[in-house]
Amino acid sequence: MTDSVGAIVLAGGRGSRLGGADKSGITIAGRPMLETVVGAVAAVAGPVVTVGPGGDTREEPAFSGPVAGIAAGLAALADRVDLVVVVACDLPDLDAETLRRLVAALGRPPADSTGRTATDSTGRPAAALAVDTGGRDQYLLAAWHRRALAARLEALGRSGGLAGRPVRALYDDEVVTRVTVGAPARDVDTWAEVAASGPIALAHVRAVLRAGLTPLPTTARPPLEAAGAVLAAPLVAADPMPREPVSAMDGYALACEGPWRLTGRARRAGDDSPAGLVAGTAAPIATGALVPAGSDRVLRHELVEVTRDGSGPAVVTALPRAAGQNDLRPAGEDWAAGHELADAGATLDPALTSAALSAGLTSVTVRGPVRAVVVTTGDEILPAHTPSPLPPGRIRDTVGPLLVEVLGRAGLACSGPPGHCPDTAEAMDAVLTGRAGSATSDADVVVLVGATGRGVADHLRPALDRAGATIVLDGVRVRPGGSQLVAALPDGRVLLGLPGNPLAAVSAAATTGRALVDALTGRSRPEVLVPVPGLDRAAAPGRTRILPARPDGAGGWSLSARVRTAHLADLAGAPALAVVPEGAASGDLVEIIDWI
Numbered sequence: 001m002t003d004s005v006g007a008i009v010l011a012g013g014r015g016s017r018l019g020g021a022d023k024s025g026i027t028i029a030g031r032p033m034l035e036t037v038v039g040a041v042a043a044v045a046g047p048v049v050t051v052g053p054g055g056d057t058r059e060e061p062a063f064s065g066p067v068a069g070i071a072a073g074l075a076a077l078a079d080r081v082d083l084v085v086v087v088a089c090d091l092p093d094l095d096a097e098t099l100r101r102l103v104a105a106l107g108r109p110p111a112d113s114t115g116r117t118a119t120d121s122t123g124r125p126a127a128a129l130a131v132d133t134g135g136r137d138q139y140l141l142a143a144w145h146r147r148a149l150a151a152r153l154e155a156l157g158r159s160g161g162l163a164g165r166p167v168r169a170l171y172d173d174e175v176v177t178r179v180t181v182g183a184p185a186r187d188v189d190t191w192a193e194v195a196a197s198g199p200i201a202l203a204h205v206r207a208v209l210r211a212g213l214t215p216l217p218t219t220a221r222p223p224l225e226a227a228g229a230v231l232a233a234p235l236v237a238a239d240p241m242p243r244e245p246v247s248a249m250d251g252y253a254l255a256c257e258g259p260w261r262l263t264g265r266a267r268r269a270g271d272d273s274p275a276g277l278v279a280g281t282a283a284p285i286a287t288g289a290l291v292p293a294g295s296d297r298v299l300r301h302e303l304v305e306v307t308r309d310g311s312g313p314a315v316v317t318a319l320p321r322a323a324g325q326n327d328l329r330p331a332g333e334d335w336a337a338g339h340e341l342a343d344a345g346a347t348l349d350p351a352l353t354s355a356a357l358s359a360g361l362t363s364v365t366v367r368g369p370v371r372a373v374v375v376t377t378g379d380e381i382l383p384a385h386t387p388s389p390l391p392p393g394r395i396r397d398t399v400g401p402l403l404v405e406v407l408g409r410a411g412l413a414c415s416g417p418p419g420h421c422p423d424t425a426e427a428m429d430a431v432l433t434g435r436a437g438s439a440t441s442d443a444d445v446v447v448l449v450g451a452t453g454r455g456v457a458d459h460l461r462p463a464l465d466r467a468g469a470t471i472v473l474d475g476v477r478v479r480p481g482g483s484q485l486v487a488a489l490p491d492g493r494v495l496l497g498l499p500g501n502p503l504a505a506v507s508a509a510a511t512t513g514r515a516l517v518d519a520l521t522g523r524s525r526p527e528v529l530v531p532v533p534g535l536d537r538a539a540a541p542g543r544t545r546i547l548p549a550r551p552d553g554a555g556g557w558s559l560s561a562r563v564r565t566a567h568l569a570d571l572a573g574a575p576a577l578a579v580v581p582e583g584a585a586s587g588d589l590v591e592i593i594d595w596i
């Protein structure tokens, strides 16, 4: 009789080393890790129980750790099975064969002599535990005799409880056979490990860059000098708005009940007359003028009638429709001193810069603006203004000068015209070590166009190696722009490598360029999501597509189905790029990016 096998897949946890990301949703090699793991498990096990948010069951209490998760999974399996496979959801290389080996090892006496007491009277091990390539136990890749696992959990429950227990505790005092499974036991705990697993999903670019790059230092500057930068601390008003009681309209300042004798001195904006109003009197007042002491109301002149009766002062009477109206803006009507106008992460756009001035701030704490320089590569590239006829095989630079604008929209402030780097190792070394001129050495980010491929003329990767750079991102599962690259240079600059084809360069500048600014400045940025018809036809398997998007004149967007990447003609007249993930279906919302 063969033993029946069930499986517990742990898909909870806080992903603390992943910035709190949900591990099960992380895609490696184009596949969510959870899908890979469940696929492998389903090939060897009958009932499969996933434990975690959105799974079949959850640990009690939530986030109380893997041991509590395994207990919840076992309770859901009940006694339907003899053997239980226990796996974490973060094993992107797991395969069915590895699980079969673990299950098979349960039937044999332990291969290694643990010297511990057997709990199984047959002498078989209680559990078979995977060992990875580094010789480390992988506690969340194992097979168990169900009864042994149940007994072990019960024992742990009695001695200190299951919550927060390290998973290693399951194996203490058990007869465990270790099976060296090697590579399939690799787990993914950090974004660096995600990025090292080959081209990443476009959706992960932001998190990978945030984890792999150091934010720029903060500086305190007057608001106008910080325009375009990102707040590193909340923007807190120093002054109330308005600072003093002022009139919102041209009209009359009034004291107490009317009708009012018009005896007060007229007030203009900028007036600082100390004279007040006595009860029953009025004074003409301009928009923005300080309200005189003693007045408790302002009415715009459309709401009053002014009558002159003989030689006495004119009389101001409120019209019936003035009931309940008051055009006096008390101090602090819009905000009080100490009010938080914007959170850290907000961009000092012209509006927020202006608001900082309204709030009386003389200095704001910011990161950025990120300073960038564009360097094109390729011996075939001639300056954009080169007259015809061009020598055979040469082309004009059709993207460098325009990238400055695209990068600016993404939040990268480019200084000067693009530089050019010939296809030699020495020239590339000079760019990466800052010897290529002050523009490249002063920049926070060097944006390199071309040379991201692995062709005969591409010197970038060997040069990064020689420079001692750390590659943070090498390839994205996106078309166009798949070969893009981001590296941290030892001197603190960041290299953004854009693929050479012009449309790919623009597309990567608009998407990864934005994510790069987010990472370097802590910028927060909401995505713009819109419905787009015909999405299923636009989506492609295996990668995200970036397609030119045009307003359709009826409140929606239409996408270009086909794009050629060697020029920007297909982008002409398209103010946005649409990000169409693999598997996008009609009715889904897609992100659109205003690339220009």
Ligand SMILES: Nc1nc2c(c(=O)[nH]1)N[C@H]1C(S)=C(S)[C@@H](COP(=O)(O)OP(=O)(O)OC[C@H]3O[C@@H](n4cnc5c(N)ncnc54)[C@H](O)[C@@H]3O)O[C@H]1N2
Residues within 6 Å of the ligand: 376, 377, 378, 380, 381, 395, 396, 397, 398, 399, 400, 449, 450, 451, 452, 453, 454, 455, 458, 480, 481, 482, 483, 498, 499, 500, 501, 502, 504, 565
């Ligand atoms: N064996 C493979 N070859 C290529 C692949 C691939 O997957 N396997 N991908 C292709 C794609 S897609 C792109 S994009 C490029 C990316 O390669 P590079 O970043 O190394 O780009 P270059 O080779 O330097 O240039 C590519 C193409 O673009 C033209 N170019 C470059 N700079 C400019 C410029 N400033 N203005 C106008 N045109 C420019 C250059 O002449 C090339 O024609 O790799 C493909 N190959």
Ligand code: MOO
Residues within 6 Å of the ligand: 478, 479, 480, 481, 482, 483, 499, 501, 503, 504, 565, 566
């Ligand atoms: O980067 Mo290429 O399509 O992706 O032109």
